[in-house]
Amino acid sequence: MSSRKNKELFEAICFFGKKAVIKEMRYSEFEAVLDGVVGVSELANKTVNAAYLKINHSLQVHSIVTFTIEFNERGFADEDWNIPLRHLADNAGPGPDLGAGPIRLACRSQCSVSWYQRELWEPSQDGVNHFVLLKDAVKRNKLGLIVDDLGFDEIPTLSPPPAPEVPVISETVEVPTLTATSEEDINARLEAQAKEFQKQVDQLVQRQKQTLHGLEEKYKDEIDQVKRAMRNETQTYRHQAQELEQQANHNKVLLEKIQSRNTRLERDHIQLADQAETQKAQYDELKDEYLGLLRNQRSNENEESEKVVELKEQLTLKSVEIDDLKDDVTSQKAMVSELQAKIASFEQQNQQVSESSSEEIENLRSLLSDKQSEAAALAAKVTQLEANVEKLTAQLESSQSEGLEHVQQLKKSESENKKLQENSKSAEFKLQEANRALAALTTKYEGIKQELSEVEAAEASSTDLFDKMESLELVFVAYHAGAGHISLPARQLEDYLEKPLVFAAQKCSVTLGQYKSWLLHYDNPECGECHVPVKRIDAPSDFQAGVNDRCTKHRVDNGNVAMFRKTS
Structure with missing residues (x-):
């Protein structure tokens, strides 16, 4: 800081190691470090304790603010560091006396702004005395601060004249006695010296007052201009801050609306995607069911047609067998009737020749018995053929009943085919509805994508606003x-x-x-x-959950663990 004004104080920054001050710099250099213009290589990758000092022109400490600061691997300070050191120093409480009366001290245990308290540290006076280290560092004046030889408060004080030397002649000293005249002369000289000193003091005070008055008159206009400019600038920044705060609140509300709308759209999008997947699954199931029904219908039709063909062939074979049996029965009946006619003729012949000779009668009787046995055999054969006819008739009736059942099954399969056709038509209708629903979902999805793009554009505009606020260094x-x-x-x-x-x-x-x-x-x-x-x-x-939010009756028992209140 410039030292043109006598009442201005120097500003400096001191960085501490474990037991000493390891680096000193002026506040203007520290501002360059904070702005990222230069780095401090010896403090890279460290979090150090530092002190902000205000020093008068007699190299005496006026104010101290102890703070911590972090440096990255390149030696640049943390970009988020924003402690108002001057404000804390101007509003600090009293501290120890370092030669010019009690200093102003801002530290962790004594901070005028509570939310900066955790960013400060507590200096020690036991062991490593940080105040003595700072006082010695200021006295060394490595920063080359311009020091005044005589301060404004250094006014000469009156001192009595030196006592006259009394010569020692012997062990016994004769003290001269002062006369009244000598005492008056001494008092007069002392009064004259006192008046002269007082006159010099008055002249010095008057000169200093004139100098101060001249300086005040000289810089009064500049100070007023600076104050007006600062007031105007402060008012402008206050208005800008209010406008930005209003805009931030508006953007916050807009952002909340956009976020809720985005959440709703995402939820709708997820629901629509689920619906689309469900519709697609239903579509696939209906398609598979339709194809299965078609395959089953075709296989059933093929099986039924094969069964019908087989039944027809069996019926044809059975009818052929029945016709053959009927022909056999007819032929056997003809033979039986023929034999009966022969027997009747033989009986007539027997009656006719009953009167013939006995030899012929016996021959005829033997012939008759033979013919009767042949007739019995033929009758048995006819009976067997009739049984076979009945059996074949029963088989034909059973075949006809089976044919009727197969016909009924065919009719039933035809009704099932009709139902399958109806189901296929309904499946096709459902497929058409699913396609229409899928088209509607696709349209809605495109709308959601457009809304999401609008939301992203709105978020980009809000990001531009945050960049603008960051460029204005708003906090x-x-x-x-x-x-x-x-x-x-x-x-x-x-x-x-x-x-x-x-x-x-x-x-x-x-x-x-x-x-x-x-x-x-x-x-x-x-x-x-x-x-x-x-x-x-x-x-x-x-705060401890289960302990501080419970009464003594319901408090959680922690055994023999004793609880101590945490201190800063």
Whole structure:
């Protein structure tokens, strides 16, 4: 910082090692490190404790802010680091006296802005005294700060004149006695010296006042202009911040609507895809069923036609056999009638020749018995042929009944074929309906794809907005119970809008589930079993589920484990 104004203070940054100050730089150099212009190679891949100092022109510490900062592998500072060091120093509490009265100190245990408390560290006065290290580093003046030889407050003080040397002549010293005249002369000289010193002091004070007045008059216009410009710039930034905040709120609402619409569209898309898969599965099942029915119908028709052909052939064979048997029966009946006619003729001849000789009678009797035996054999054969005819007639009747059954089965198969044809027609109709439903689903899917593209375009526009806010280096502040105020750069705003409680839990150094349990306890501090009021725990890191949200009766017993309150 420039030292043109006498009342201005120098600003410096000191980085600590384990037991000493390892690096010093002016605040302007530190701003270049924060902007990513230069890096600090010796601090690469480290998280170090540092101190922001305000130093007067007598090389005395005026203010200290202790903070931590992280450097990456190339020695550049963390891009998300945004602690307002000057504001913390101007609003800091009292600290130890380092030579110019109590300093202003901002540290972890003494911070005016609570949400920056975890970014600070606590200096020590035992063992390694960080205040002494800072005081010695300032006195060494490695930064080449311009020091005033005589400060404004260094006003000369009056001192009495030196006492006259009294010569020692002997062991006994004779003290001269002062007369009244000598005492008056000494008092007069002392008064004259006092007046002269007072006159010099008055002249010096007057000169300093004139100098200060001249400096104030000289820089008054510039200071007023700077103040007006800063007020105007602050007002402009405030308006821009309000507009961006309104736009961010509007975009947040729009983003929530888009997200809900996107969720709804995705759900509809999944449902439509499921419906399409179901319709496709039904279509495949109907198609397979239709093809199976056609195959079964054709196989049944072929089997029935083969059975009908076989039955016809069997009926033809049976009818041929029956005709042959009928011919045999007819021929046998003719033979029987012929034999009966012969027997009747033989009987007539027997009666006619009864009167002939006995020898002839015996011959005729023997011949008659032979003929009678032949007639009995023929009668038996006729009886057998009649039985065969009856048997063949029964077989023919059974064949005819089987033929009737096959005819009925054929009729039944024809009705089944008609049903199969009707089922095939209904299956074709269902296939047509499935095709129409599939076409409708395809159209709806195209609409959903178009809506998704519109949603992606809207998200891209919101991303452009976040990039614009990030280019303006805007920082947003959100408040959460237990976590206090959380400062968020623009690049983290989108993540915060999606999961705000995760940021709050990280700020409190607890998990998301622990933070939610603590929120329930913080909003309603009572026992989770009997609803008896219990003591409220203000810090999420001090909260234990099952212990702090239960009364003494229902509290979870942790055995011999003693619970201690966590400290910063």
